Amino acid sequence: MCVKMLNPREDETMIDTASGSCGFPVHTIFHVRERIIADKGLDKNRLFTFEKKSARRVDYVNEKAFAVDFDEKAARTLNLIAGDGQTNVLHLNTLDYERWDERTKDGSWTDIYSEGWKKLKKTRAAKDNRAFTFDILMANPPFAGDIKESRILAKYDLGRKAKGACQNEIGRDILFIERNLDFLRPGGRMAIAPPQGRFNNSSDAYIRAFLAELRRILAVAGLRGDTFKPRASTKTSALFVQKWDEKRRPKVEGYPIFFAAMQESGKDNSGDKIHEPLQGKHGHLIVRRDLFNRGGETRDGIAEAFVEFAKKDGLSFLGGPFDDAKRKALLEYLEASEIRLSELLSENERFGIDAEFVKKEYLQIINLL
Numbered sequence: 001m002c003v004k005m006l007n008p009r010e011d012e013t014m015i016d017t018a019s020g021s022c023g024f025p026v027h028t029i030f031h032v033r034e035r036i037i038a039d040k041g042l043d044k045n046r047l048f049t050f051e052k053k054s055a056r057r058v059d060y061v062n063e064k065a066f067a068v069d070f071d072e073k074a075a076r077t078l079n080l081i082a083g084d085g086q087t088n089v090l091h092l093n094t095l096d097y098e099r100w101d102e103r104t105k106d107g108s109w110t111d112i113y114s115e116g117w118k119k120l121k122k123t124r125a126a127k128d129n130r131a132f133t134f135d136i137l138m139a140n141p142p143f144a145g146d147i148k149e150s151r152i153l154a155k156y157d158l159g160r161k162a163k164g165a166c167q168n169e170i171g172r173d174i175l176f177i178e179r180n181l182d183f184l185r186p187g188g189r190m191a192i193a194p195p196q197g198r199f200n201n202s203s204d205a206y207i208r209a210f211l212a213e214l215r216r217i218l219a220v221a222g223l224r225g226d227t228f229k230p231r232a233s234t235k236t237s238a239l240f241v242q243k244w245d246e247k248r249r250p251k252v253e254g255y256p257i258f259f260a261a262m263q264e265s266g267k268d269n270s271g272d273k274i275h276e277p278l279q280g281k282h283g284h285l286i287v288r289r290d291l292f293n294r295g296g297e298t299r300d301g302i303a304e305a306f307v308e309f310a311k312k313d314g315l316s317f318l319g320g321p322f323d324d325a326k327r328k329a330l331l332e333y334l335e336a337s338e339i340r341l342s343e344l345l346s347e348n349e350r351f352g353i354d355a356e357f358v359k360k361e362y363l364q365i366i367n368l369l
């Protein structure tokens, strides 16, 4: 869903800053390869064959897709896909960028990661490793664990109290929000999945205000609690954000935000994926479109409705002919809504952006009570 909604292009760089087994980069690579294959007029099923990969496909993996994880065991799947013995998956602590220079001078580290690091360095906006120029970021950092080290907290606006002093501790996912935004160029877009409380807790309203201040909230897609089962069963939502770009997409007030909530999980009670009957020439297993494709009425569920929303709103990364009737039908079918930021701010004091809660009619009723 995230990849379909952000629609990475062949000429765009992407990074996952808490990559684990690289689910986001791998799906991004598949998405871009599918485009390349379509561009050449070839059969989509060639995506999964063992034929020699084209130079364009290998270049994309080698030059544009990156990942970072502080766990050395995190599988370096990008390397397998590129198949050329190099890796753009780097063993670094994303939040503690102040110490990257120490790491990148360590011989045993450079033995493995120097090629990837050389390429990542080219995407830097400044030498201190804080800001980068990525087009796209997708990540789901872990929720558990607070950061207590004042040295790290001091580097983040969200790590400080209103008067500037450091917080005693702060949720790791909160620092990741700010850090992830630093990886993006102006106009860059990201998808992250913070825990549900960040979308509606009154005490976290400052985080939502921080997000909305210099960026556009594109969409919130509520995910079911079993989405990450069996590893975790925490309720979360996917949050889609784009940085304003003074030249190409200057800030506008009162823009619409897309809200939808997942209704079918695609997982059984033990967290195993439920598959569709085998499809395609090669009979690949396809996970039931868990983002609400009940009865086969939409191919891509929430992502499909968002694409229509984006076309109407002129979001350049999802162009194409706009079909208003389709947009309205999808919104209704998926119980999705489009709500202006100004309405959210005026009709909902704590500026909650929880997709299960934020329904226009709901806000209006609450306002009447």
Ligand SMILES: C[S@@+](CC[C@H](N)C(=O)[O-])C[C@H]1O[C@@H](n2cnc3c(N)ncnc32)[C@H](O)[C@@H]1O
Residues within 6 Å of the ligand: 017, 018, 019, 020, 021, 022, 023, 024, 068, 069, 070, 071, 074, 092, 093, 094, 095, 096, 139, 140, 141, 142
């Ligand atoms: C929930 S997993 C991500 C799963 C991933 N999307 C996948 O496809 O497997 C979170 C990952 O974040 C990594 N992580 C947590 N804190 C980190 C940090 N400060 N810097 C880099 N990676 C971190 C963990 O090691 C873990 O692999």
